[in-house]
Structures are given as C-alpha cells and as structure tokens.
Amino acid sequence: MILSEQELIEIRRELHQIPEIGMEEFETQKKLISIIKKMNNEWLEFKTWKTATIVHLRGIDETHTVGYRTDIDGLPVTEETGLSFSSKHKGKMHACGHDIHMTVALGILSFFTEQRPNVNMTFIFQPAEENASGGKQLYESGTLDSWMPDEIYAFHDNPGLKAGVIGCRQGTLFAGTCEIHATFTGKSGHAAFPHNANDMVVAGAYFVTQIQSIVSRNVDPIQSGVVTLGHFNAGTTGNVIAGKAQIDGTIRALTQEMNLLIQKRVRKIAESIAESFECEVDLDLHQGGYYPVENNSETTKEFINYMMSTKEVVFEETKPAMTGEDFGFLLSKIPGTMFWLGVDSPYSLHSEHLAPKEEAIMKGVDAMTGYLQARMTKLSKK
C-alpha cells in the first residue's frame, strides 16, 4: 500500500509519543518494522542491526543502488508543547523532529513498494544521530554489505523555513562537531581555609573564560567556529570548596581543519589551566562521525535542478548552518546530498516547545519521490 497523508500523520503522531534515546530505540524499531511488514514485499527485504533497520528494494535494473537515510532517536528533553499526542516517555521528546524524518522515509518507501524503482534502493533507519554516531557505527558494522548505496540522500527538518519548503546548497550544509568533556580534579575543603584546598570552581571558571578567546583570537575572521560549554557542574553548597568540576560542551566548524585547530586550542587551554592550578584534568574530545556535512557536487546539482524546475516544490538556497549531523560521516564515504525540509515553527530544534507543521510531511514525500524517480530513471540508462 502507498501510505496516504492521513495515514502518515497518524504514524507520525504514534512515533512522536514514543521517543527514545540513541541506541535504545527498541519500541521505535518495533513500530517501524510493524509498518514495513504491511507493505508489498515482492521486491522488499529488510534486516536489523541493533536498533537500526535497513530495507532493500530490488530495482528493475540492479546495477545501481540509491540510498535514503532517516534517523530515529529522540532527545532527553521534557516536552512542553501541550499537544494531544505528546511524548509518553517521561523526560524524552522528538525535539529534533526525527519523527517527521521517519514518517517521510516511510512515505517514500511505501511508494516504491508499489511502483518498482528503476534501480535498487536502500532505506536506512539509523539510530543515535544525536549522541553516538549511529550512522558511523552502522556503516562500520558491515551490515550494509551488498546493500551499500552508490549515492545517498537525507534531510533535516528546519523550523525556520515555511512548511514543505526544500532548502539546500552546494558544498558544506552543516558543521562538523566535536564534544568536549572536561573534568578538573583538585581538593575539596572548608570555605574558610582555601589555602588547604584546591578550588575547582575557580579552575573551571578560568577554563570557561579562556575558551572564549579561541573564536575571537584563533579562528580566521573570514571563516567561522563555535565553542559552547552548555554544562558546568561543581560543588554541593556555598561553604564547601569544590574538589571537582565537570564541564561539557561542543565545538562546531565548517571545515575539518578548523575543527581540529579548535580542538588543539581547547586541549592546550585545559592542560595550561591544570598546570597553573596544580590540579588534574581529564579531557575527552570526541568527534565520532560528526564530520562537516559536505554535499557532493553532481548529486546536489541534479537535486537542486529538479527542485527548482518542479512547480509544486518551493525551493530556497540556504546558508551553511552550525548544526551537526553524523550524516557527515556517511557523506565522507558515499556521495550524496543532505537538504532541509521546512516545518515552520517559532521554536528552534531541541526546544521543548517545537511542534513541526504536519503539512510538511506530504510535501516532503512528494518532492523526494519525484526526485528519486527522475534520478533513478537517469541512472538506469547509464
């Protein structure tokens, strides 16, 4: 069956209620498989790897394989949308819109289970985009094997674009990121005797302050970078000197070279703080698969040309964004294109209030089904 707009909206609402953190998406995987099992399986096969589900469609011509990826994980955010179909999982929410991503993927998949594709297709329902580079893990597991795509596509929803608008650009779409996890360890003590302790609130505060000089003093002003420290935890009460400070953050840069330069400066500052405060520092800089998302010139040219010349599609050329995506890893292995789908919300991605407009779903399915059909027709003639 080809899923209708109403059926897709119902599926999206069911998925929205069961958000799960990366690598724990068991209920989501079960739901996805139950939907996939209802589809025509004349040319469909699927397999799983951990919480990932990979669906392969045998095309009329089996010499090419086109890939389509969706992520399936939610975030540790407590939903505040007030929607009747809000999250049933306390403290977890599809605050990055991966419920929309999955639904669009199911819509496209259902179409090609009824209209046999001209070439093979591999649909990847990938875990852990937010926290554990699920795409990289899946790729490195070897599970894709003979279903490995020759080119691949994915989108991220964008609250800043009107519902259904397709946004894309040649070159870099998203930044590469790198997580920062720093623990400074000194000596706790009585607030009245600082000379007998080694205060990690002060050491941590110097770290936070000095980090601010990286973007202003080390990043070429013509280029760009971000270092955000979003979490600082130290001490227990006002009259006890803290012996430990834990600080977490993220680096963002549009090139891998700049990401590595910022990583080097973060490491140097952490080590220098440890030396000057005579404390220990344990610094973990973790990039995983969050490479810059670099669109391939050929697939992106085809994609943009199709979207611009299709009258039902509203296309906007977008600027690079400092959001990260582990699709960057897959694009470093497989040529392809990442794009935005507008979902029109006053709230940003990761907000507890984010409520994407559902009219984007069918527009996304139609635009992508049309593009993939055109692309596969061309590939089958090659």
Ligand SMILES: CC(=O)N[C@@H](CCC[C@H](N)C(=O)O)C(=O)O
């Ligand atoms: C689209 C989006 O919001 N992606 C996440 C990716 C997280 C990368 C990694 N865990 C990090 O924090 O560096 C983002 O925060 O941009």
